[in-house]
Amino acid sequence: MRGWKAVACAGWLVLLGVFVGPVRAQAAATPVVELRETFPPGPEIRVPPNATVYLRIGYSAPAPVHIWARPYFHGRPAEAGSSPSLQYSGDGETLGFFFLFKPGQVDEVRVTAGDGRPGSTPEIARWPLVVAVEAGAPAPGAPPAWVASLRAQEHARADQLRAQAAQVPPSAGSIAWFSGFMLLMLGLAAAGIGWPLWALWRWRGGWRWLAAVPAAAVAFVLLRIVLDTARDPTSHNLWPFEVVMVAGASLLAMLSLALVRRLREARPQ
Incomplete structure (x- = not known):
């Protein structure tokens, strides 16, 4: 009887490892992100339509991953354009941005990370950020130096990724x-x-x-x-x-x- 109990316990441990192992591995590979700064500065922003709101995003990515930051209002995606995503790994910063085409509001930014497919690009963060887009709002001034620095960094990373892709022979x-x-x-x-x-x-x-x-x-x-x-x-x-x-x-x-x-x-x- 004890032998059967030992076999049953071993079986349960194997099943537990099969189901829990991938979950723990996925959790370990999930990047950590933080919103370090915005322009115009928050937490409450007022801009005209088509004005760009920049996000200074810090990340720590154990494995190569894409990161997207998109504006939301009342739990629904805002009618806005937002920044694309390159592939990131390690620790660093990236430049996110969005702009609303017409008057509207934003109350948070949601961040997803993965490969772009719905089943493998989970939400990893939500940042409260109040943005009012109004026709009579003043245009924001010149962006700070970190915007230009991160934009140049993104362009250099894009050139590097294109060069690496060009060196990979087709299968x-x-x-x-x-x-x-x-x-x-x-x-x-x-x-x-x-x-x-x-x-x-x-x-x-x-x-x-x-x-x-x-x-x-x-x-x-x-x-x-x-x-x-x-x-x-x-x-x-x-x-x-x-x-x-x-x-x-x-x-x-x-x-x-x-x-x-x-x-x-x-x-x-």
Whole structure:
């Protein structure tokens, strides 16, 4: 009997470790943030619409993480623009900001951290901050030095992250996916352009005239791209997408025509 009790206790300990271990690991990896300063200075701020409120945010992040600070009013997100987030780790400071497009209010700032996905970007802090955005409010003056310093730091960090990303070679999976996507787009374009031409050669009567419609649309778009780029090489920087779009529409039209034609031919006379 004692043996069974020992086995049961061991099983419960294993289950407890399975469920509690990840929770403790997640808690240990959660960053700690603090609001060190604002501009205009708080705790009660009055600004006109589209004026930027800057947040000096200190953080301590055990693992690389993104941090977002967004304004709220009465528990709901304010209609505002807010700062994006780079990836942060270690101890440091970052610059947050937000601005309201029209008169309104803010009573707190909520901070989330994670990778941006809803299930893995929990809220980690709430900061009381009263902001009244009014049409007649005076414009804030020149921001203090810490705003320019943190902005320059953010730009340098963004350049560093872009350089690091450029040095990472693409994986075999991403190369295969991109190659397959491009082949699919080329096949779609070839089918959308070639099928109407084939129908003009093979079909007879009214069907040939109907096939001429998508053929003319494709010819018009291709001719316009050629003529426009001859005058201005930068006029159609996204011309492959234009070709794919018109070819896709042509392919759908030809599929519809072919289906109707097949049904009419199968109908007993």
